[in-house]
Amino acid sequence: MSERNRLAERTEAIERSEIAYTLDRMEAIRDRPGNPEGIEILRVGGALCIYSRTMPWPGFNTVKGLRSSDADTLEEIIEFYRARGRKPLFELVPGVVDQELMKRLTALGFSQTGFHTSMAMTTGVGAALHSAPLADKLEIRSLCEDEFELYATVHCRSFGLPDDGIPPVAANNRVLYDRPGWKFYLALWEGQLAGAAVSHRNGEIASLTFAATLPDYRGLGIHAALLRTRVGEAFADDCELVVGQCAFGSQSHRNMERIGMSVGYVRASWSER
Known part of the structure; x- marks a missing residue:
């Protein structure tokens, strides 16, 4: 396997792990009696869209798993959140989204507002x-x-x-x-x-x-x-793999590097202007 393919596989494995624990956590909160936090989960194309009625913070109103092929679904995703009074946070992973998707987001009123680092270590x-x-x-x-x-x-x-x-x-x-x-x-x-x-x-x-x-x-x-x-x-x-997230250059980042973890990717956060 080429180095490029190994990198792509590692990137996808890290992203899958982040989506898996986010989805499992939100499903567990949603399934509390009466769904008191008003959790909704929507799948559109390859994207996972999570929403909370009572928790307005970006971490509970986030779009994960977007791919370049999902560009035509962006309006549907944005409308899902706007109908609920929310501005979603799009998390874009390098290597799986292209310039056309980012141009589409820009045209819809979104821009990059931050970064977040995913760290990883193999056995x-x-x-x-x-x-x-x-x-x-x-x-x-x-x-x-x-x-x-x-x-x-x-x-x-x-x-x-x-x-x-x-x-x-x-x-x-x-x-x-x-x-x-x-x-x-x-x-x-x-x-x-x-x-x-x-x-x-x-x-x-x-x-x-x-x-x-x-x-x-x-x-x-x-x-x-x-x-x-x-x-x-x-x-x-x-x-076989351990992953974690941190702010780039933070104390958490430095601690992860000290024990042997390395940067898997730095994802981009896009929010509505």
Whole structure:
């Protein structure tokens, strides 16, 4: 197989993993009794379109999986969101969309507004990370089913969200606890809540879907330890590829590179002007 074909296969594998965990998570939230977050999921061509009535943020109103062949479906996708009072975020992966699709988006009032980096690591060095020692004061363990308030506390406070968001974040993640492929972690520093992380396995690919450290515990290596733990477990369980997402050049990006992950691609975010 040529180097170009290997790169294309790797790109598609990374994107599939991101779509798989996003779809599974949104289906789980949608299937809560009464669908309280008003989740809708639409497939148009190769694109996955997700929408939430109660969560207006781009991450819950995103279009993934677009291909060059989907250019003629863009109006239908945009109308789906406009009819619901939303402006969608289009995530474009390099190598699978062409200039014509981007020109079409531009004509429809969209422009590139950001980047996001997808990192990846193949089997090999990652297996040794499972046995890497932790700092004496740090404990990383699996989250128990009755501890989702703790997870949600890390989620909200790490990103500067108000505490009144803790109950809905807990509820929207609790539904994943018994769902195949999902695993939640807590990080404790001297017995105190310090961080949390999540991974999702789909076939032979593991996705690092979330990790955060509370502000008072940053700079202690907790985020890096959560990375090593999840990557090591994934390869110890015979995964062939581990992927994760981060802002380019961020501390998360640097931590991923330090454990051997490399850039899979930098996707472009397109929003309505």
